[in-house]
Amino acid sequence: MPAEVLTDPPGIACEFSNGRRRRLLVGESGALELARDLLTALAGLVWPHGGLDTASTVGGYLTGLRDICRFMAAREVSGGAAALTRAVLAEYWMQAGLKRERATRRMLLGFAGDGGALGAGVADLAAGRRFSPGPGRDPLAPYEHEQWAHLQATCRRIIDESFAAHQRAVAAVGRGHDPAGGQWSQDNLRQLMLHRGPFSAAQAARYLGVPARHVYRHGGIRAVVAELFPDGDVVLAYQLLLGCYSGVVPDGIADLGVGDVDWAGDAAVLLTYIKGRTAAESVTLPRRAVRLLEQWLQHSAITRRHAPAQLAAQLWLHCSSRSDHRWQKAVDSERQRLWGDRHGIAVDRRRVRTTNLSLRDRGAWHGSGRSLIDPNHSAQVEADHYLTATTPAQQEQVDSIIEQGQSDMVRRAAPPVVLSGDQLAGLAVALPAALAGLGLAAAAAGALVSGSQDVFVASCTDPLSGRHGPPGKPCPARPWVCLLCPLAIFAPRHAANLLRLKAFFARQWRQMPGTQFMATFGPYAARIDQILRLYPPGALADLAVTISDDDSELPLRPEEGTR
Numbered sequence: 001m002p003a004e005v006l007t008d009p010p011g012i013a014c015e016f017s018n019g020r021r022r023r024l025l026v027g028e029s030g031a032l033e034l035a036r037d038l039l040t041a042l043a044g045l046v047w048p049h050g051g052l053d054t055a056s057t058v059g060g061y062l063t064g065l066r067d068i069c070r071f072m073a074a075r076e077v078s079g080g081a082a083a084l085t086r087a088v089l090a091e092y093w094m095q096a097g098l099k100r101e102r103a104t105r106r107m108l109l110g111f112a113g114d115g116g117a118l119g120a121g122v123a124d125l126a127a128g129r130r131f132s133p134g135p136g137r138d139p140l141a142p143y144e145h146e147q148w149a150h151l152q153a154t155c156r157r158i159i160d161e162s163f164a165a166h167q168r169a170v171a172a173v174g175r176g177h178d179p180a181g182g183q184w185s186q187d188n189l190r191q192l193m194l195h196r197g198p199f200s201a202a203q204a205a206r207y208l209g210v211p212a213r214h215v216y217r218h219g220g221i222r223a224v225v226a227e228l229f230p231d232g233d234v235v236l237a238y239q240l241l242l243g244c245y246s247g248v249v250p251d252g253i254a255d256l257g258v259g260d261v262d263w264a265g266d267a268a269v270l271l272t273y274i275k276g277r278t279a280a281e282s283v284t285l286p287r288r289a290v291r292l293l294e295q296w297l298q299h300s301a302i303t304r305r306h307a308p309a310q311l312a313a314q315l316w317l318h319c320s321s322r323s324d325h326r327w328q329k330a331v332d333s334e335r336q337r338l339w340g341d342r343h344g345i346a347v348d349r350r351r352v353r354t355t356n357l358s359l360r361d362r363g364a365w366h367g368s369g370r371s372l373i374d375p376n377h378s379a380q381v382e383a384d385h386y387l388t389a390t391t392p393a394q395q396e397q398v399d400s401i402i403e404q405g406q407s408d409m410v411r412r413a414a415p416p417v418v419l420s421g422d423q424l425a426g427l428a429v430a431l432p433a434a435l436a437g438l439g440l441a442a443a444a445a446g447a448l449v450s451g452s453q454d455v456f457v458a459s460c461t462d463p464l465s466g467r468h469g470p471p472g473k474p475c476p477a478r479p480w481v482c483l484l485c486p487l488a489i490f491a492p493r494h495a496a497n498l499l500r501l502k503a504f505f506a507r508q509w510r511q512m513p514g515t516q517f518m519a520t521f522g523p524y525a526a527r528i529d530q531i532l533r534l535y536p537p538g539a540l541a542d543l544a545v546t547i548s549d550d551d552s553e554l555p556l557r558p559e560e561g562t563r
Contacts, residue, residue, distance in 0.1 A: 003046035030073025033080035041110035064103030075541035086549035142355035155241040169227035197306035229319035245289035247356035250349035458488035507562040
């Protein structure tokens with residue numbers, strides 16, 4: 001029986017696939033029209049039409065329904081789901097938590113899928129990226145310096161030891177003979193396996209025509225296989241070290257084929273790989289990663305020569321000690337865990353990439369050869385010989401730069417000045433002591449009250465003395481820069497533009513990488529929340545429903561717009 005929406009009192013009656021029936025009520029929620037719309041959508045998500053097939057799951061969705069209804073009622077949003085705007089929904093989902101956000105998103109999308117009307121862009125927002133991080137989506141912490149050094153040193157040691165043993169084994173082949181016609185020796189075994197591929201003890205016994213116990217008694221089979229044909233532990237060390245050197249995503253490294261390595265000359269490689277969550281990507285490898293790939297191709301050449309034709313194109317092809325699963329093209333997670341336990345390393349290939357990116361970001365502005373005056377000098381030599389102030393005039397300039405940086409930090413830490421309507425009304429006739437406390441002259445106070453010195457999000461106490469342009473000229477700063485300017489004073493009339501700018505930040509967050517957004521807008525996005533907390537919540541809620549989620553009302557340059 002399909003789920004049935006109850007109207008008095010509001011709720012839902014369900015019968016699940018196990019035959020059990022439940023009647024679940026919404027209770028006190030506040031926004032009745034919105035509750036009815038979401039209950040209609042929820043009925044379509046419950047078995048047999050949807051995948052919700054237990055009372056506890058439906059109860060979780062009702063918890064989200066009650067929460068969003070109370071939130072909208074507190075902001076006086078009425079009119080059902082059609083009255084919701086992108087701005088007020090974004091505000092709700094940013095504080096709702098994962099479970100409630102996921103439930104309310106599904107109900108809104110179900111409402112739209114059943115023909116319900118939603119505001120402009122609301123369905124796109126509901127179908128877009130979640131605001132709440134899900135399980136396992138916490139930012140990955142880079143490896144500590146000691147852990148990072150230990151990981152690379154361990155991989156390098158395993159690779160070097162294995163490759164040295166491989167080269168010694170290949171060199172020793174010339175001293176051996178086919179053991180079928182000669183005596184048993186390690187060199188003879190190397191000769192056999194170099195030409196015929198890896199043998200197990202049983203296979204070697206059949207080839208030699210001797211009992212298996214004869215082979216087991218002499219031994220040496222596994223040692224020779226390990227020398228000539230690298231195993232999963234060696235492959236894992238190569239993969240981890242390549243990730244350390246290049247920062248390529250783990251799934252991209254694991255699924256590489258020989259054809260993905262595009263050699264551009266003798267010293268450059270363009271690596272093409274698939275990133276599981278996006279699509280094909282490519283990267284030019286750094287020199288040490290190129291040398292590592294060259295070594296691996298040499299190390300695995302014998303393995304590739306004896307492998308089945310359909311596997312020979314796999315870059316990380318390796319040999320297992322198990323004769324029934326001899327040829328392997330991947331290293332499973334269990335082997336990775338055991339490898340890490342043996343070497344005292346918590347192996348997480350995602351953290352390898354995160355650490356590489358972290359080090360690259362921190363190294364982009366110092367210690368880079370591109371930033372040196374002379375690339376043959378270290379950063380320390382450059383600083384000592386070229387950047388040290390040697391005259392009183394140079395020292396004065398250095399001190400001035402330091403003072404500007406310190407004052408900038410103090411300026412950003414200062415709280416914003418937000419004035420109420422009553423404060424503005426009395427500002428022009430306030431006592432001199434009050435004006436001095438705000439750092440304003442009487443003329444400036446009058447201009448603030450009249451609005452003649454308004455910029456987009458604030459009123460500027462001195463537009464011709466801005467910190468971002470020459471004295472005597474109008475300040476050229478972009479609208480969001482005013483949020484951190486000490487000359488800005490925020491009045492009630494600026495609340496609408498502050499909300500428009502906050503919505504602009506939300507759109508930029510959706511379309512920009514997180515690191516780029518934080519570098520460009522991060523301090524301003526934090527500041528605008530600090531400012532809006534000083535405004536009456538009721539007034540902001542009234543204004544929020546009038547804010548359109550587009551760039552039409554913002555003074556932006558063409559390149560600053562959002563899609």
